[in-house]
Amino acid sequence: MYLDRLEYKHDLLVSIDGRCRFLSAAFFIASVVYSTKTLTLSLVIVACLIVLSRGLRVTLLRLIPVNMMTAAVWIPVLFGFNAAGALLYTLRINAAALLYMCFIIPMNISALSSSMTKLYIPEKLVALFILTYRYIFLMYQGLSTALVSMRLRSVRNSTVYRWRSLAAVFATTLTGAVFRAGRVSRAMTARGFDGAFPVTAAFKWKLRDSVLLVLCVFTALCIGVLWNN
Secondary structure (H helix, E strand, O other), X not given: OOOHHHXXXXXXXXXXXXXHHHHHHHHHHHHHHHOOOHHHHHHHHHHHHHHOHHHHHHHHXXXXXXXXXXXXXXOHHHHXXXXXXXXXXXXXXXXXXXXXXXXXXXXXXXXXXXXXXXXXXXXXXXXXXXXHHHHXXXXXXXXXXXXXXXXXXXXXXXXXXXXXXXXXXXXXXXXHHHHHHHHHHHHHHHOOOOOOOOOOOOOOOOHHHHHHHHHHHHHHHHHHOHHHO
């Protein structure tokens, strides 16, 4: 999840039931994670990029941290290790991330949490997801404000002073988040919160949801089983 410039503005699957999207994504991601064909994974990546073409810039920016994590896999290749394994791992990670961006990321927090509850995911786990989601955004906003304020008020340009100020800003943000979490927890308990949020979205499974789910399961089986033989 990202704010502002890295948020998807268009959702091609907006009319699809959230439960269908979750199940389809689960089958697809499981199939690409176990796929051993570089051609298959490459085709999946290209197909996802086509689906996300209206937000291609956002997609490419989102892939930067994904590939920064996979960069460590390529370090042994410099010393003569197998490059095919590193390539396969990189393609798997990118394909799984793009499938997640196609099916799950464009959904809002209400649809996400309600769909998770309807799929019988433990309610307390869903509540933890909602609160974590909210707190990440609060910390992001507080940190952004503090960094802008520090830059505007800074009169010393030494590297040591700058890093010391950054450490203080991050420490203050984390400490404030901890204290705020305690206050919010006590307030919610006092108001009768039992660890589960109610489902606020209306669900109605339609024919197009069934068709999409069947197509996704069939394609995932082809990727995971038939094309690996």
